Amino acid sequence: MINNSRILIVDDVIDNIRVAMNILKEDSYEFSFAQNGTEALRLIFDDTEPFDLILLDIMMPGFNGFEVCQKLKENIKTVEIPIIFLTAKTDVEAITKAFEVGGVDYISKPFHANELLARVKTHLELYHARNLLKKHNLYLKSKSKFEKQRLLSELEDSQKELIFILAELMEATSDETGKHIKRIAESSALMAKYHPTLNEGDVETLYHASPMHDIGKMTIPMEILHKPGLHSEEEFSIMKRHTSNAYELLSHSKRNLLKAAAIIAHEHHEKWNGKGYPRGLKGEEIHIYGRIVALVDVFDALTHKRHYKEAWETNDAVKYIIDHRETQFDPELVDIFETHLDEFIAIAKSK
Template structure:
């Protein structure tokens, strides 16, 4: 063995193997948590934690196979982006490609081990274990990987392999269900963005308008303390704010000059049209989109439309999208106006605090103004493209 092993053991807090009773309790505790979780990345973290405790290792990671990109990816902690590696990387790549479980108790003596990660991080891998995970059809969908056994013996055994296989069998169905749920949700999100872009394109808006509104809404929702799930729901729902414009005649929607009172009344009906289109859905995102479509033109002082409601009687989703949409609309060229300079928009938002807009949201808007501007710059409209499509 290499001479760093003694140093490793001194730094690690050594633990004993679990008794059968401890193992059973651990499994029940984690299975209960995993079965109540629908988010794939959260399940990956829970499964990794369960595997680490079951085999008494220093680290445990659950990798999933991305066949489209020929990569393995994992979520090792909440709040950070996924890590991605080539599908044939290291021991875990070998386990997935061969379909075989692997135990290596002297990592550096085995050619399947890739020491590059250790060189980059300063971590010392003593031993490693990897096990392919299969779905109900028997197809490999990922792998468990455990690193560095932290018992006094310091060696992975066939018993550890049985334990990690047990963890995979208990939690694999929940993981597969969550992956299917996420695929359905991702498809729903894609359809929503496509529908929103179709609605905006009728009034010569760009797809980037709905992307900017989505990200502005996310920042504002985070800033006033909505939970992570609600933030994501609103980010997906807010692009649908003007979906009702599909029902507005072109002569009004694309009119370059000022609308008559009658024409403006017809234009305002897009909020009710959008609501009527979406209100019957039982899907969380579409129900939220119905609220956004209906209330994003309401004003905090009660002088908006269609229902002239005020203050916190306006749903928070509507209040947030109002700020996001108006900021983007004023800063963009439209058929009926040129974009306003930023200074003029800032002054208007200060004046409309507590009038058009929820004052708490305006405070968040200015507190996170640098992030707002970064999004505006990142999702700039492609003027050359617009010229081509209009021509």
């Protein structure tokens, strides 16, 4: 299904179209192209077979990329087609507007081949998965109660498989590793296990959904995501958008695991005292899933080396968590963390 996907490339420079097609041709996609917004809209609306993905430049004669995207999002037949902006504009204002008008991703020129391949594959996977879930929903309405339960179980397994695929793709485009993702899953489930208001269903949900906490990093330009030094104020503003970008990607699903993943991705950088991002939520305004992943993610990040820092000593990382009780972290979760500290440390030290 993915290999037969139809991709429209819109750019006023024919050489840019050729470069993108040459990079993507190894995955056997079907291509069409347009050199201005007017031509692109004609192709999209006149074609009887819809496109699965659009790579869209911003600066073009006639309709610019923003205007093309807005027109597609206003039409019920094209509103769900994923649009990746592929442009030389790298200012914060342009990136912000790209997501505001409905883009799902933003890749800066000149782009890396692996980056383009990974991001195109990711958004095609999401698009086809959403379409598959819709078809299953329609199919379920005509089935018996027993058959519905069986099919829903299969759908749940499909969600878990999709999350695993997306988490692997995330590893390829960020400094997250498979070990980090596994530790986050185990630590989140452990925290939920000891929380007095959560049940076994919450434990399982957190185990499968928490690995998606940073999936939005796939939408951040590589040069910002992998910058070795400190980010400028503008760069950090773009970096923070990985939370809301992920929510936009995942929140349209009605499936429990993807809905939970959307919440976690959106809220795991919020702080108990209201000084986090992206919305500045405070206390119990933050979903319990977001509060849990916020704590375990920081603890794991502190105790392991990243490209911008060395690993902290375990005792120093534990002290940081405790010292930020009622400021950064939910005090009840910090208490659980302290009470079962040996178990959390064992997960952090697991290979």
